[in-house]
Amino acid sequence: MTYGDRVIEVRNISKRFGDVAAVNDLSFNASPGRVTGFLGPNGSGKSTTMRCMLGLDQASSGTATFGGRAYCSIENPLFEVGSLLDAGYVHPGRTGRNHLRWMAMSNGIDTARVDESLALVGLTDVANRRVKGYSLGMRQRLGLAGVMLGDPGTIILDEPANGLDPEGIRWIRDILTHFARSGKTVLVSSHLLAEMALMADDLVVIGRGQLIEQCSVTEFVDRHSNKWTRVASPQLESLISALGSSADCVTRLDNDPTTGTPRADIRGIEAAAVGQAAASNNIVLHELSTQLDSLEAAFLRATAGAQEYATTQPPAPPLQPPVAPAPFEPAPLQVPFTEGQS
Amino acid sequence: MIDLLRSEFFKLRTVRLNIWLPFGAVIGLVVITGLVGLLASDPQAFDNADLMSLIGGFSILVAMMVGVGTSLGITSEFAHNTIRPTLAATPNRPKVFTAKAIVSVLFGLIVGALAVSISYVVGSVLINGRGASVGLSGDDGSLASFFGVIVLAGLLALFGFGLGLLLRNGPAAVSIIILWPLLIEGILTGVLSLAGVDDPQKVLPYSSAFALVIPDVNNAPGGRIYGGVFFGIVSLALVIIGIVVNNRRDV
Numbered sequence: 395m396t397y398g399d400r401v402i403e404v405r406n407i408s409k410r411f412g413d414v415a416a417v418n419d420l421s422f423n424a425s426p427g428r429v430t431g432f433l434g435p436n437g438s439g440k441s442t443t444m445r446c447m448l449g450l451d452q453a454s455s456g457t458a459t460f461g462g463r464a465y466c467s468i469e470n471p472l473f474e475v476g477s478l479l480d481a482g483y484v485h486p487g488r489t490g491r492n493h494l495r496w497m498a499m500s501n502g503i504d505t506a507r508v509d510e511s512l513a514l515v516g517l518t519d520v521a522n523r524r525v526k527g528y529s530l531g532m533r534q535r536l537g538l539a540g541v542m543l544g545d546p547g548t549i550i551l552d553e554p555a556n557g558l559d560p561e562g563i564r565w566i567r568d569i570l571t572h573f574a575r576s577g578k579t580v581l582v583s584s585h586l587l588a589e590m591a592l593m594a595d596d597l598v599v600i601g602r603g604q605l606i607e608q609c610s611v612t613e614f615v616d617r618h619s620n621k622w623t624r625v626a627s628p629q630l631e632s633l634i635s636a637l638g639s640s641a642d643c644v645t646r647l648d649n650d651p652t653t654g655t656p657r658a659d660i661r662g663i664e665a666a667a668v669g670q671a672a673a674s675n676n677i678v679l680h681e682l683s684t685q686l687d688s689l690e691a692a693f694l695r696a697t698a699g700a701q702e703y704a705t706t707q708p709p710a711p712p713l714q715p716p717v718a719p720a721p722f723e724p725a726p727l728q729v730p731f732t733e734g735q736s
Numbered sequence: 737m738i739d740l741l742r743s744e745f746f747k748l749r750t751v752r753l754n755i756w757l758p759f760g761a762v763i764g765l766v767v768i769t770g771l772v773g774l775l776a777s778d779p780q781a782f783d784n785a786d787l788m789s790l791i792g793g794f795s796i797l798v799a800m801m802v803g804v805g806t807s808l809g810i811t812s813e814f815a816h817n818t819i820r821p822t823l824a825a826t827p828n829r830p831k832v833f834t835a836k837a838i839v840s841v842l843f844g845l846i847v848g849a850l851a852v853s854i855s856y857v858v859g860s861v862l863i864n865g866r867g868a869s870v871g872l873s874g875d876d877g878s879l880a881s882f883f884g885v886i887v888l889a890g891l892l893a894l895f896g897f898g899l900g901l902l903l904r905n906g907p908a909a910v911s912i913i914i915l916w917p918l919l920i921e922g923i924l925t926g927v928l929s930l931a932g933v934d935d936p937q938k939v940l941p942y943s944s945a946f947a948l949v950i951p952d953v954n955n956a957p958g959g960r961i962y963g964g965v966f967f968g969i970v971s972l973a974l975v976i977i978g979i980v981v982n983n984r985r986d987v
Contacts, residue, residue, distance in 0.1 A: 449827050450820055451986040466827040477824050483817045485751060492750045499743035500825045540821065 400426040400461055400547040400579040402447070407456030409442050409603075416442045418603040419456070424581045424596070426547070429574045431594030431611070432583035435697050439603035440583045441479065444552050448477055460548055470501040476541035477550040481533035481557070486526035490517055490536050493525060497540050511539035530557030538566070548579045555586050567593045591615075591689040601697045611689065618696045619687030622661045623668050626681035630656040636675045637663060655680045740826060740835040748843055751812070754805045758843075761801035762851040765794050769855040773862025782868045785951040788878040791855050792949030795885040796917075798851045799844070802889045803896030803913045806840040810897055811906035819987050833979045837897055844893025848886035856882065877951035880960060884948030891945060891967050898974025901982060917942040938962075941970040 402424040409417040417439040424430040434440050445451040447458035449466040457464065460475050468474055484493050494508040512521045515535040520528070528536065534557055541549055549570070555563045563586070570593060574580045581598075584590050590597075590611075597614050599606040607614060624647075627633050634644055637660070647657040660668065665684045672679050687695075748754050772790055776782060813819040826832050860870045872879045892913075900909040912920075921940045928936030935957035937943040945967035947956030956963060 445820075445986075448824050450823060452984055468827065471827060472825055479820060479824075480817070483820050485747075485812065485816050485818050487751050487753070488747075489750075492746070496743045496747045496750070497821065497825050499746055500740055500822075502739045 400577070402430075402458070402460055402548060402550075402579055402581055403462075404443070404447065404458045405456055407443060407446055407458060408454045409439070409446055409451060410454050416603055417446065417453075420600060420603065420605055421456075422598045422605060422608050424579050424598075426579045427574055427577050428595040429570055429580045429582060429593050430596045430598060431590045432581055432598050432600075433587070433590065433693060433697075434583075434600040434606075438600050438697075440600065441552055442603075443600070444477075444479055444550060444581075444583070447550065448475075448479070450479075470544070472497065472501040472503060472544035472546065474544075474546050475548045475550065476544065476546040478534075478537040478541050478554060479550075479552045481530065481537040484525045484533060484536065487524055489522050489524055490528065490532075490539075491521040493536065494539055494543060498543055501544060503544055507543055511542045514542060515539045531559055531562050534558055534562070534566075538569075547577070549573055549581070551580075551582045553584055554582060555584055555589060563589060587690040587693055588688070599693065599696055606696055614696070615686055615689055615692045618692035620661075620691075622659050622685050623663060623665045624657065624659050624681060624683050624685050625668055625672075625679060626650055626653075626655045626657040627672070627677055627679050628655055629677045630658055632675065633668070633672055633677045633679075634658070634660075636671045636677065637668065650680070653680060657681065659685065737831065737835065740831065741839060744832075744835045744839040745842070748806075748809050748839055751809070754809050757805045757808075758798065758802045758847045759850075761798040762847060762854065765791065765798050765851050766855045766858055768794055769859035770862060773859045773866075776863065776866070779863050779866035779868045782863050782870060783876070784870055784872060784878040785876045787856070787859050787863065787870050788872075788881040788951045791852060791859065792881045792885055792951065795848070795851055795855075795888065795949055796946060799848065799885075799889040799892040800913060800917075802844045802847050803892035803899075804910050805896070806843065806893045807896035807900035807909040807913060808906050809840070810836060810900035811904060811909055814904040814987070815906060817987075823987060829983050830979050833901060833975075833982065836901075837894060837975050840893045840897040841890045844890040845886055847893075848889025851889065852882055852885040877953060880953075881949055881951040884950075884960060884964070887964055888945060888948045891948075891964065891971055894975060895967070895971040898971055898978050901978030902974060904982075917946075941967045 404423070405421050407417055407420045408415065420439070420443060432440055432444075442451060446453040446456075447465060449464070460468070465471060465475060491508060491512065494511060495505055497503075498505050498508050509518070509521075512518050515538050517532065517535050517539065520532065525533065525536070534554060538554065541551070551570075554566055558566060567589060570580050570582060574595070582594070594611050596608070596610050598608045599614070607617075609617070625633065643661040645659040647659060649656050665682055669679070669682055671677075672682075769787075769791055813822060822832060823829060856872075863870055872882055896909065896913055899912055900906070903909045903912075921943050924940055925936045925943070928939065933939070938957040944956075944958055944963035947953050947958065947960045947963035950956055953960050958966070
């Protein structure tokens with residue numbers, strides 16, 4: 395199999411459910427040797443697109459090909475495309491090993507590979523337990539074992555980190571990066587943007603079923619994030635004066651907690667220009683760096699108009715904290731005094 | 737196709753309900769036959785046709801449980817969404833559903849063969865031990881009835897699978913498998929009789945199929961072959977419609 399056989403090409407895919415267009419004329423590529431992150435807000439059409447790519451949903455129009463071939467025309471796809479759309483798609487009464495065994499049998503994969511895959515995902519000890527006794531994280535691992543059964547060149551995963559613990563999340567990041575470095579094509583959707591920032595090389599960002607952007611992670615963050623310069627200097631005020639009007643906006647920060655050096659964020663001027671001004675004025679700098687928004691901030695900015703289910707800001711807290719009611723104290727029992735009583 | 741058949745048969749036998757339902761019915765049939773063999777008041781009067789009438793009559797329940805099992809086999813794929821990894825592993829849908837249908841029929845034939853063989857052996861040993869002389873004979877229809885039990889189980893397995901594939905809903909498919917002969921065809925028999933149709937059971941597939949397991953087919957309109965072929969065509973039609981409908985459906 396060549397690298398060209400592993401290119402995923404999605405061309406003009408549309409999918410309608412009645413009057414609702416879940417996916418609208420979506421086109422993108424995923425390249426071998428790279429992890430392509432598939433991002434979009436809830437309801438943006440990521441899962442529907444993946445189902446259409448695998449022929450599970452019938453696209454209203456458009457095509458998806460794997461190395462130039464439609465998924466439905468691949469005779470034994472587990473050798474070429476490994477997919478995991480939902481870890482819950484397992485019969486609860488079947489054991490983990492038996493779930494993998496039927497998959498292996500269907501594509502003529504040696505059943506010895508089942509135990510290898512189980513060992514790879516760390517489920518050997520529970521392989522003979524029924525899946526209904528698995529945690530969500532264990533089901534994710536079982537699903538990933540199924541993906542690895544045929545050692546495919548292309549891997550498609552929908553939210554694979556759902557339900558995994560931190561060790562599991564790190565494991566999946568490492569294994570997907572390893573797959574990509576070994577030349578496989580990896581297309582993965584996830585809501586964990588911090589993980590995506592660490593794992594993905596390229597991004598396909600969609601909103602309301604349409605492509606918003608396809609580019610590398612670096613380009614995406616560059617394009618959609620704010621950039622500013624952070625400085626720390628014992629002569630901070632002199633530096634700000636030296637910069638004069640070239641610095642748009644200066645935000646003074648708390649002093650550095652370890653050295654006590656005053657710090658500030660400066661917008662509208664590059665770090666190089668700040669360094670030049672400091673050198674010209676013999677100003678000592680303890681820190682000079684360019685700051686960028688996170689992928690999350692860039693993603694939220696890029697998809698701001700494409701949120702299907704936008705939330706509102708939580709209400710501002712009341713100025714005065716509510717006062718707890720005074721504990722109930724029953725009035726002393728009034729016993730009417732009557733003459734003659736002792 | 738062989739890989740797919742192996743895989744589907746493995747799937748069918750690795751879910752307990754699919755096994756316990758029909759095999760529980762087999763055990764029930766063996767127990768009933770054994771009790772009759774042990775407790776029959778006049779064992780010497782028992783002949784081949786009597787034993788096969790007993791086994792054939794109760795084997796209808798076994799065959800129905802086989803149909804319930806195969807319908808639950810396919811509907812549970814849709815209920816648990818395991819149809820998605822199934823079709824992701826083998827995207828050729830007609831091939832997958834054909835393999836499932838073949839496996840269902842084979843499963844029905846195996847259960848039917850076990851049910852009739854074990855219960856016949858148990859029944860004949862017990863009743864012969866009490867002075868009877870029972871054996872299989874082609875003359876009185878007992879041999880044809882013996883094989884008819886196996887065929888009926890295979891056909892009901894196909895029928896159950898076809899219904900399940902078409903409806904994709906376990907409770908609905910199971911209800912129809914059980915209520916069709918007991919209620920729907922009962923009502924239709926009455927309606928058709930009132931409408932002046934001769935031998936109304938001849939146009940009712942389930943009732944016609946029961947001729948397969950009756951030693952004396954004189955009471956069955958159309959006969960054994962007709963009943964089996966008619967029910968087989970209806971079952972096959974259900975499967976074909978199910979494949980056509982599911983070939984383009986989202987799963």
